[in-house]
Amino acid sequence: MTTDRTRAYAQAVVTFATADDALDAVEDELLAVARAVDSHEELRQRLTDIHLPVGHRLALLESDVLNAAHPTTRGVLAMLIAGDRVGELTAPANDVAELAAASRNQEVAEVTVAVELDDARRQALSDALERATGRTLDVKFVVDPSIVGGVRARIGDTVIDGTVVRRLDELRTRAAG
Amino acid sequence: MTFLLAAAEGGGIQLFPDTSELIWGLVAFGLLFVVLAKLVFPKANVALDERRTAIQGKLEEADAKLNEAEEARRKFEASIADARGEANTIIEEAKQAAESVRADIIAKAESEAAAIVERARADVAAERDRALQELRTQVGELSVQLASRIVERELDGSTHQNLVDEYVQRLSSTN
Numbered sequence: 001m002t003t004d005r006t007r008a009y010a011q012a013v014v015t016f017a018t019a020d021d022a023l024d025a026v027e028d029e030l031l032a033v034a035r036a037v038d039s040h041e042e043l044r045q046r047l048t049d050i051h052l053p054v055g056h057r058l059a060l061l062e063s064d065v066l067n068a069a070h071p072t073t074r075g076v077l078a079m080l081i082a083g084d085r086v087g088e089l090t091a092p093a094n095d096v097a098e099l100a101a102a103s104r105n106q107e108v109a110e111v112t113v114a115v116e117l118d119d120a121r122r123q124a125l126s127d128a129l130e131r132a133t134g135r136t137l138d139v140k141f142v143v144d145p146s147i148v149g150g151v152r153a154r155i156g157d158t159v160i161d162g163t164v165v166r167r168l169d170e171l172r173t174r175a176a177g
Numbered sequence: 178m179t180f181l182l183a184a185a186e187g188g189g190i191q192l193f194p195d196t197s198e199l200i201w202g203l204v205a206f207g208l209l210f211v212v213l214a215k216l217v218f219p220k221a222n223v224a225l226d227e228r229r230t231a232i233q234g235k236l237e238e239a240d241a242k243l244n245e246a247e248e249a250r251r252k253f254e255a256s257i258a259d260a261r262g263e264a265n266t267i268i269e270e271a272k273q274a275a276e277s278v279r280a281d282i283i284a285k286a287e288s289e290a291a292a293i294v295e296r297a298r299a300d301v302a303a304e305r306d307r308a309l310q311e312l313r314t315q316v317g318e319l320s321v322q323l324a325s326r327i328v329e330r331e332l333d334g335s336t337h338q339n340l341v342d343e344y345v346q347r348l349s350s351t352n
Binding site: 129148149160162164171175 | 321328337338341
């Protein structure tokens with residue numbers, strides 16, 4: 001949930017990343033880590049367990065994936081982990097993406113798919129969403145197998161849900177009704 | 178006395194008195210009668226009148242008392258009849274009140290019994306609906322779980338791509 005504090009923090013991150021000319025990379029990396037923390041309970045517990053020494057929790061940053069991340073991304077994550085706020089990473093990551101998109105006169109569209117898509121389909125999806133919304137979009141793709149199949153797009157408060165899990169939920173509701 | 182002495186001296190009984198004695202006797206009787214008529218008879222008459230009047234008054238008083246007693250008896254009998262009628266009315270009203278109370282109690286009991294039956298029916302219906310709903314939910318859940326497993330197993334790479342293409346087409350068709 002966005003607050004004045006997370007917004008200010010995101011603004012600071014955007015400023016640093018822009019200064020390093022790495023805004024795209026930083027926003028993508030922060031979003032990817034936020035989605036990973038949200039979708040993996042074990043990872044989330046390891047990062048938010050205040051009984052673990054901070055050094056143990058910071059060891060995540062030494063993983064192969066995050067070693068390749070931009071220093072700004074690593075710095076943000078280190079600060080959140082040390083401040084016991086990494087559980088709230090989603091809000092500042094979303095704010096960073098929104099501020100970055102706004103700086104490019106775009107809006108963030110988070111598109112969730114079940115499997116990786118090829119570039120042609122990504123482009124087709126982006127174009128279709130821009131035509132459907134009439135807005136210029138900064139499309140962020142997230143792979144989440146829990147949706148089973150299909151696509152879910154979230155642009156601001158608007159959600160266009162075409163996932164198999166949503167259809168199954170509808171089927172469950174009709175069957176129960 | 179004289180007559181008795183004459184009878185004793187003559188050695189026989191003489192039934193007729195001497196004339197003089199008869200005259201003196203008549204005069205004395207007359208005097209006595211006059212005295213009686215002047216002094217005693219009026220008072221006796223007055224006393225007799227008073228006595229008659231008193232007796233007449235007593236008789237009238239007795240008649241009045243008798244009438245009063247008769248009136249009192251009639252009133253008493255009337256009040257007895259009234260009391261009897263009132264008692265009958267009270268008994269009748271009590272019977273009606275008892276009948277009304279009995280009818281009320283029966284009606285209330287029947288109403289409560291009907292309400293209990295109705296509540297029981299409603300509870301049974303609610304329980305049946307709840308069980309049906311639960312069963313339907315469980316069947317739905319199982320069906321969806323089964324469908325999910327089948328769908329997940331059947332979804333290969335090309336199906337995923339087709340779902341994405343279908344999403345894009347639906348977005349385009351909404352424009």
